[in-house]
Amino acid sequence: xxxxxxxxxxxxxxxxxxxxxxxxxxxxxxxxxxxxxxxxxxxxxxxxxxxxxxxxxxxxxxxxxxxxxxxxxxxxxxxxxxxxxxxxxxxxxxxxxxxxxxxxxxxxxxxxxxxxxxxxxxxxxxxxxxxxxxxxxxxxxxxxxxxxxxxxxxxxxxxx
Numbered sequence: 001x002x003x004x005x006x007x008x009x010x011x012x013x014x015x016x017x018x019x020x021x022x023x024x025x026x027x028x029x030x031x032x033x034x035x036x037x038x039x040x041x042x043x044x045x046x047x048x049x050x051x052x053x054x055x056x057x058x059x060x061x062x063x064x065x066x067x068x069x070x071x072x073x074x075x076x077x078x079x080x081x082x083x084x085x086x087x088x089x090x091x092x093x094x095x096x097x098x099x100x101x102x103x104x105x106x107x108x109x110x111x112x113x114x115x116x117x118x119x120x121x122x123x124x125x126x127x128x129x130x131x132x133x134x135x136x137x138x139x140x141x142x143x144x145x146x147x148x149x150x151x152x153x154x155x156x157x158x159x160x
Contacts, residue, residue, distance in 0.1 A: 002131075002137060002158060003029075003030070003033075004029060004030035004031070004032060004033030004034065005033050006136075006137040007030055007033070007034075007137050007140065008030070008033045008034060008037045008040065009137065010137035010138060010140045010141040011037075011040060011066065011140070011141075011144075012037060012038075012039045012040060013141050014141045014144045014145050014148070015064050015148075016040060016064050016065070016066050016093075016144070017039070017040065017041065017058070017063045017064045017065065018040065018041045018042075018043055018055070018058050018063055018064070018065040018066070019034055019040055019041070019042050019043065019065070019066055019068050020043045020045060020051045020054050020055045020058070020065055020066070020067050020068070021034075021042070021043070021044065021045070021051060021067070021068035021069060022044065022045060022046075022047075022048060022051060022068075022069055022070070022073060023044070024069075024070040024073075024097060024099075025070075025099070025160075026070075026097050026099070026158075026160040027068060027069075027070065027095075027097045027158070027160075047073075047076065047077070048067075048069045048073030048074065048076050048077035048080075049076065049077040049079065049080035049081075050080075051067050051068075051069055051073070051077070052067055052077050052080045052081055052084055052092065053080055053084065055067045055092050056084045056088065056090040056092060059090050059091070059092060060090060064148075065092070065093075066092075066093045066094070066095055066144070067092060067093070067094045067095070068094075068095045069094070069095075069096055069097070070096065070097045070098075070099055070160075071096055071097065071098045071099055071113045071114075071116075071117040071157075072099065072113060073096075074094075074096050074117065074120060074121070075116070075120065078120075078124070081124055082124065085124070085126065085153050086124075086125070091147065091151050091152050091153045091154075092153050093143075093144055093147055093148075093153070093154055093155075093156075094126070094153070094154070094155040094156070095140065095155075095156050095158060096117070096121075096155055096156065096157050096158065097158050097160045098113060098114055098117045098130070098157050098158060098159055098160055099111060099113045099114075099160050100113055100114055100160065101113075101114045101117075101132070101157075101159035101160055102132070102133075102159055102160065105159075117157060118130070118157065121155050121157065126153050126154065126155045127147070127152065127153070127154050127155070128154065128155040128156065128157055129143055129155075129156055129157070130157040130159060131156055131157065131158055131159065132159035133159070139156075140156055143156050
């Protein structure tokens with residue numbers, strides 16, 4: 001289960017220093033724990049492209065940020081993502097909530113976000129994993145450590 005306390009613990013366990021985010025419906029529930037985390041600095045931004053740019057600056061400054069956004073924000077931030085990851089080669093770690101994923105899998109939603117998220121991540125050539133209720137927050141830590149060891153960008157798609 002991905003609750004605020006367990007996600008904060010997973011991020012702190014792998015040395016994350018900053019969470020750059022725009023709270024949304026599901027991921028926004030983690031705000032109290034993120035705000036109170038002793039070893040994480042929570043940075044709120046106005047737009048997802050701004051989140052990516054801010055995280056890149058932190059990374060270049062020697063910090064270990066993650067970008068925490070929803071899939072609709074990923075769609076909005078494409079040009080910034082392209083520039084940071086592919087032109088400047090700044091490796092970022094992204095946690096992306098995939099809105100309506102579980103309902104879509106059951107045929108209970110017409111929301112197109114689950115249809116486009118994975119193809120867009122693949123189009124931007126970002127290695128990724130999709131985590132759902134079968135997974136644990138430690139899977140986030142494992143992905144972060146693997147990406148850090150390879151010095152590459154990586155996205156964790158969180159089924160909402």
